Every structure is written in structure tokens, then in C-alpha cells.
Amino acid sequence: MLHASSVAMAERGDRDKPINLEADKVTINDAKQVAVFEGNVVLRQGTLELRGDRMEVRQDKAGFKHGTAWGNLAYFRQKRDGVDEYIEGWAERLEYDGRAETMKMFNRARVKRGQDEVRGNFISYDGKSEFYQVVGGGAKAADAKGSGGRVRAVIQPKPKTKPAASPPLGLKPSEALTPPREKSETRQK
Incomplete structure (x- = not known):
């Protein structure tokens, strides 16, 4: 998981699928192209699933989507491209940049792929270059x-x-074994 070559990109077909969002409450600002979802938020797009207590989704002028999810631990899961395997992640804050194809995970960050797992205070994943960076955070980031x-x-x-x-x-x-005798030969003797 720590090697760039061992990490495959997320399912490429997902970006062409519709985004489905569910929440207890939504506030939309069409002028600014921002939607804020609150309360048990679930976003699905193809094999991508993103969950959080609160989620802000923005669209830039070029049409790229950007999203930030917050939660006790916000969660994402997505199928890897070309293999039957999923990658999962947890953090207090997840930031996705659709243009750059990056996922940044802040505070108590954790990524799991199969049985491999990495934890740190900050994890950044670049989907274009398939590169991870994990930062510990020093003594102030110590957990329980x-x-x-x-x-x-x-x-x-x-x-x-x-x-x-x-x-x-x-x-x-x-050739070393003697052939078996016939029954008629054994009776005559």
C-alpha cells in the first residue's frame, strides 16, 4: 500500500455515473454552485460510497465536482479499477477534488486495501499518479x-x-513382476 506501483486507481467508470445523495437536510445555493447536506449523509456514484455527518459539494466553472465530508469518522469506499477489490478510508474530514483526482484525509486518517492498512494524522492520495503520502502528526496527534x-x-x-x-x-x-497365473493352472497342480 505504501508503494506507488502497488496501488491501483479507483474504478474509472464511476466518474461517468450519476451522483446520488441522501441526507436529513440539504441547503442549496445555485448562484455559488454549493450544496450542503446534513444528517446521516450518503453519497453514491458508481462503486464510490462516501458517508459523513455533514457534506459540502461544490461545482467549479469547468464542471468538476469537489466535496468535503465531516464526521466522527467520515467514510469512503470504492472499487479499484480492473480488480475485484475495494479500498476504504476513514477520517474526521475527507476532501475530494474531482479535477485533480485527489482525496485528502485529515485527523485520525486510516486507509485499508484488502488486509493492508495505513494510519496517520493526514493521508493524501493522488489518483492520477497513484501516489500516497501519510503524515503522523507528532506528539499532539497521539490517539487513545x-x-x-x-x-x-x-x-x-x-x-x-x-x-x-x-x-x-x-x-x-x-517388467520386474511375474505375470499372474491363470486359475486353471493353479488347479492342475
């Missing part, structure tokens, strides 16, 4: 588990591939 504000990562070993099965051996008669 006593991490001391340091970056934490768990990287699982790749599963070992089983060697290819060898082709089946053909059967042939053994």
Missing part, C-alpha cells in the same frame, strides 16, 4: 491507543502461488 502520532502500517505478505501440477504419468506394465 498511545500511537504517539506516528504513522502505522500493516502490510501483509503476498500469498504464495502454488507450483503448477505436473502432468499425469502414463501407466505401463512392470
Whole structure:
């Protein structure tokens, strides 16, 4: 997960799908192209799912979407492009920039892909370059588990591939064994 080459981009087809939002309350300012959703907010676009207590969605003049989600821990989940695997993330604040294809995660940030996981005070992911940056935050970012504000990562070993099965051996008669006697031969003796 820490290596740029090992992280695949999010599902490319998602950007062409409609955005569906649910919330307890919404305030829309068409003049400024800003919508604020509050209360159990859920955003879905293709395989992307974003959840938070509050979410602000903006559209720039070029039509790109930008969003910020806040929560006790805001959450995102998205399928990786080309593989049957999801990436998940949690933080107190998530910021998505549709133009730059970046996700920034602030405070108690955590990203999980399969069994691999990384934690820090700040995580930035660039979808174009497939690059992660994780910052610990020092002593002031220490959590209740006593991490001391340091970056934490768990990287699982790749599963070992089983060697290819060898082709089946053909059967042939053994020259070392005596052929069995016929029943008629044993009765005569």
C-alpha cells in the first residue's frame, strides 16, 4: 500500500455515473454552485460510497465536482479499477477534488486495501499518479491507543502461488513382476 506501483486507481467508470445523495437536510445555493447536506449523509456514484455527518459539494466553472465530508469518522469506499477489490478510508474530514483526482484525509486518517492498512494524522492520495503520502502528526496527534502520532502500517505478505501440477504419468506394465497365473493352472497342480 505504501508503494506507488502497488496501488491501483479507483474504478474509472464511476466518474461517468450519476451522483446520488441522501441526507436529513440539504441547503442549496445555485448562484455559488454549493450544496450542503446534513444528517446521516450518503453519497453514491458508481462503486464510490462516501458517508459523513455533514457534506459540502461544490461545482467549479469547468464542471468538476469537489466535496468535503465531516464526521466522527467520515467514510469512503470504492472499487479499484480492473480488480475485484475495494479500498476504504476513514477520517474526521475527507476532501475530494474531482479535477485533480485527489482525496485528502485529515485527523485520525486510516486507509485499508484488502488486509493492508495505513494510519496517520493526514493521508493524501493522488489518483492520477497513484501516489500516497501519510503524515503522523507528532506528539499532539497521539490517539487513545498511545500511537504517539506516528504513522502505522500493516502490510501483509503476498500469498504464495502454488507450483503448477505436473502432468499425469502414463501407466505401463512392470517388467520386474511375474505375470499372474491363470486359475486353471493353479488347479492342475
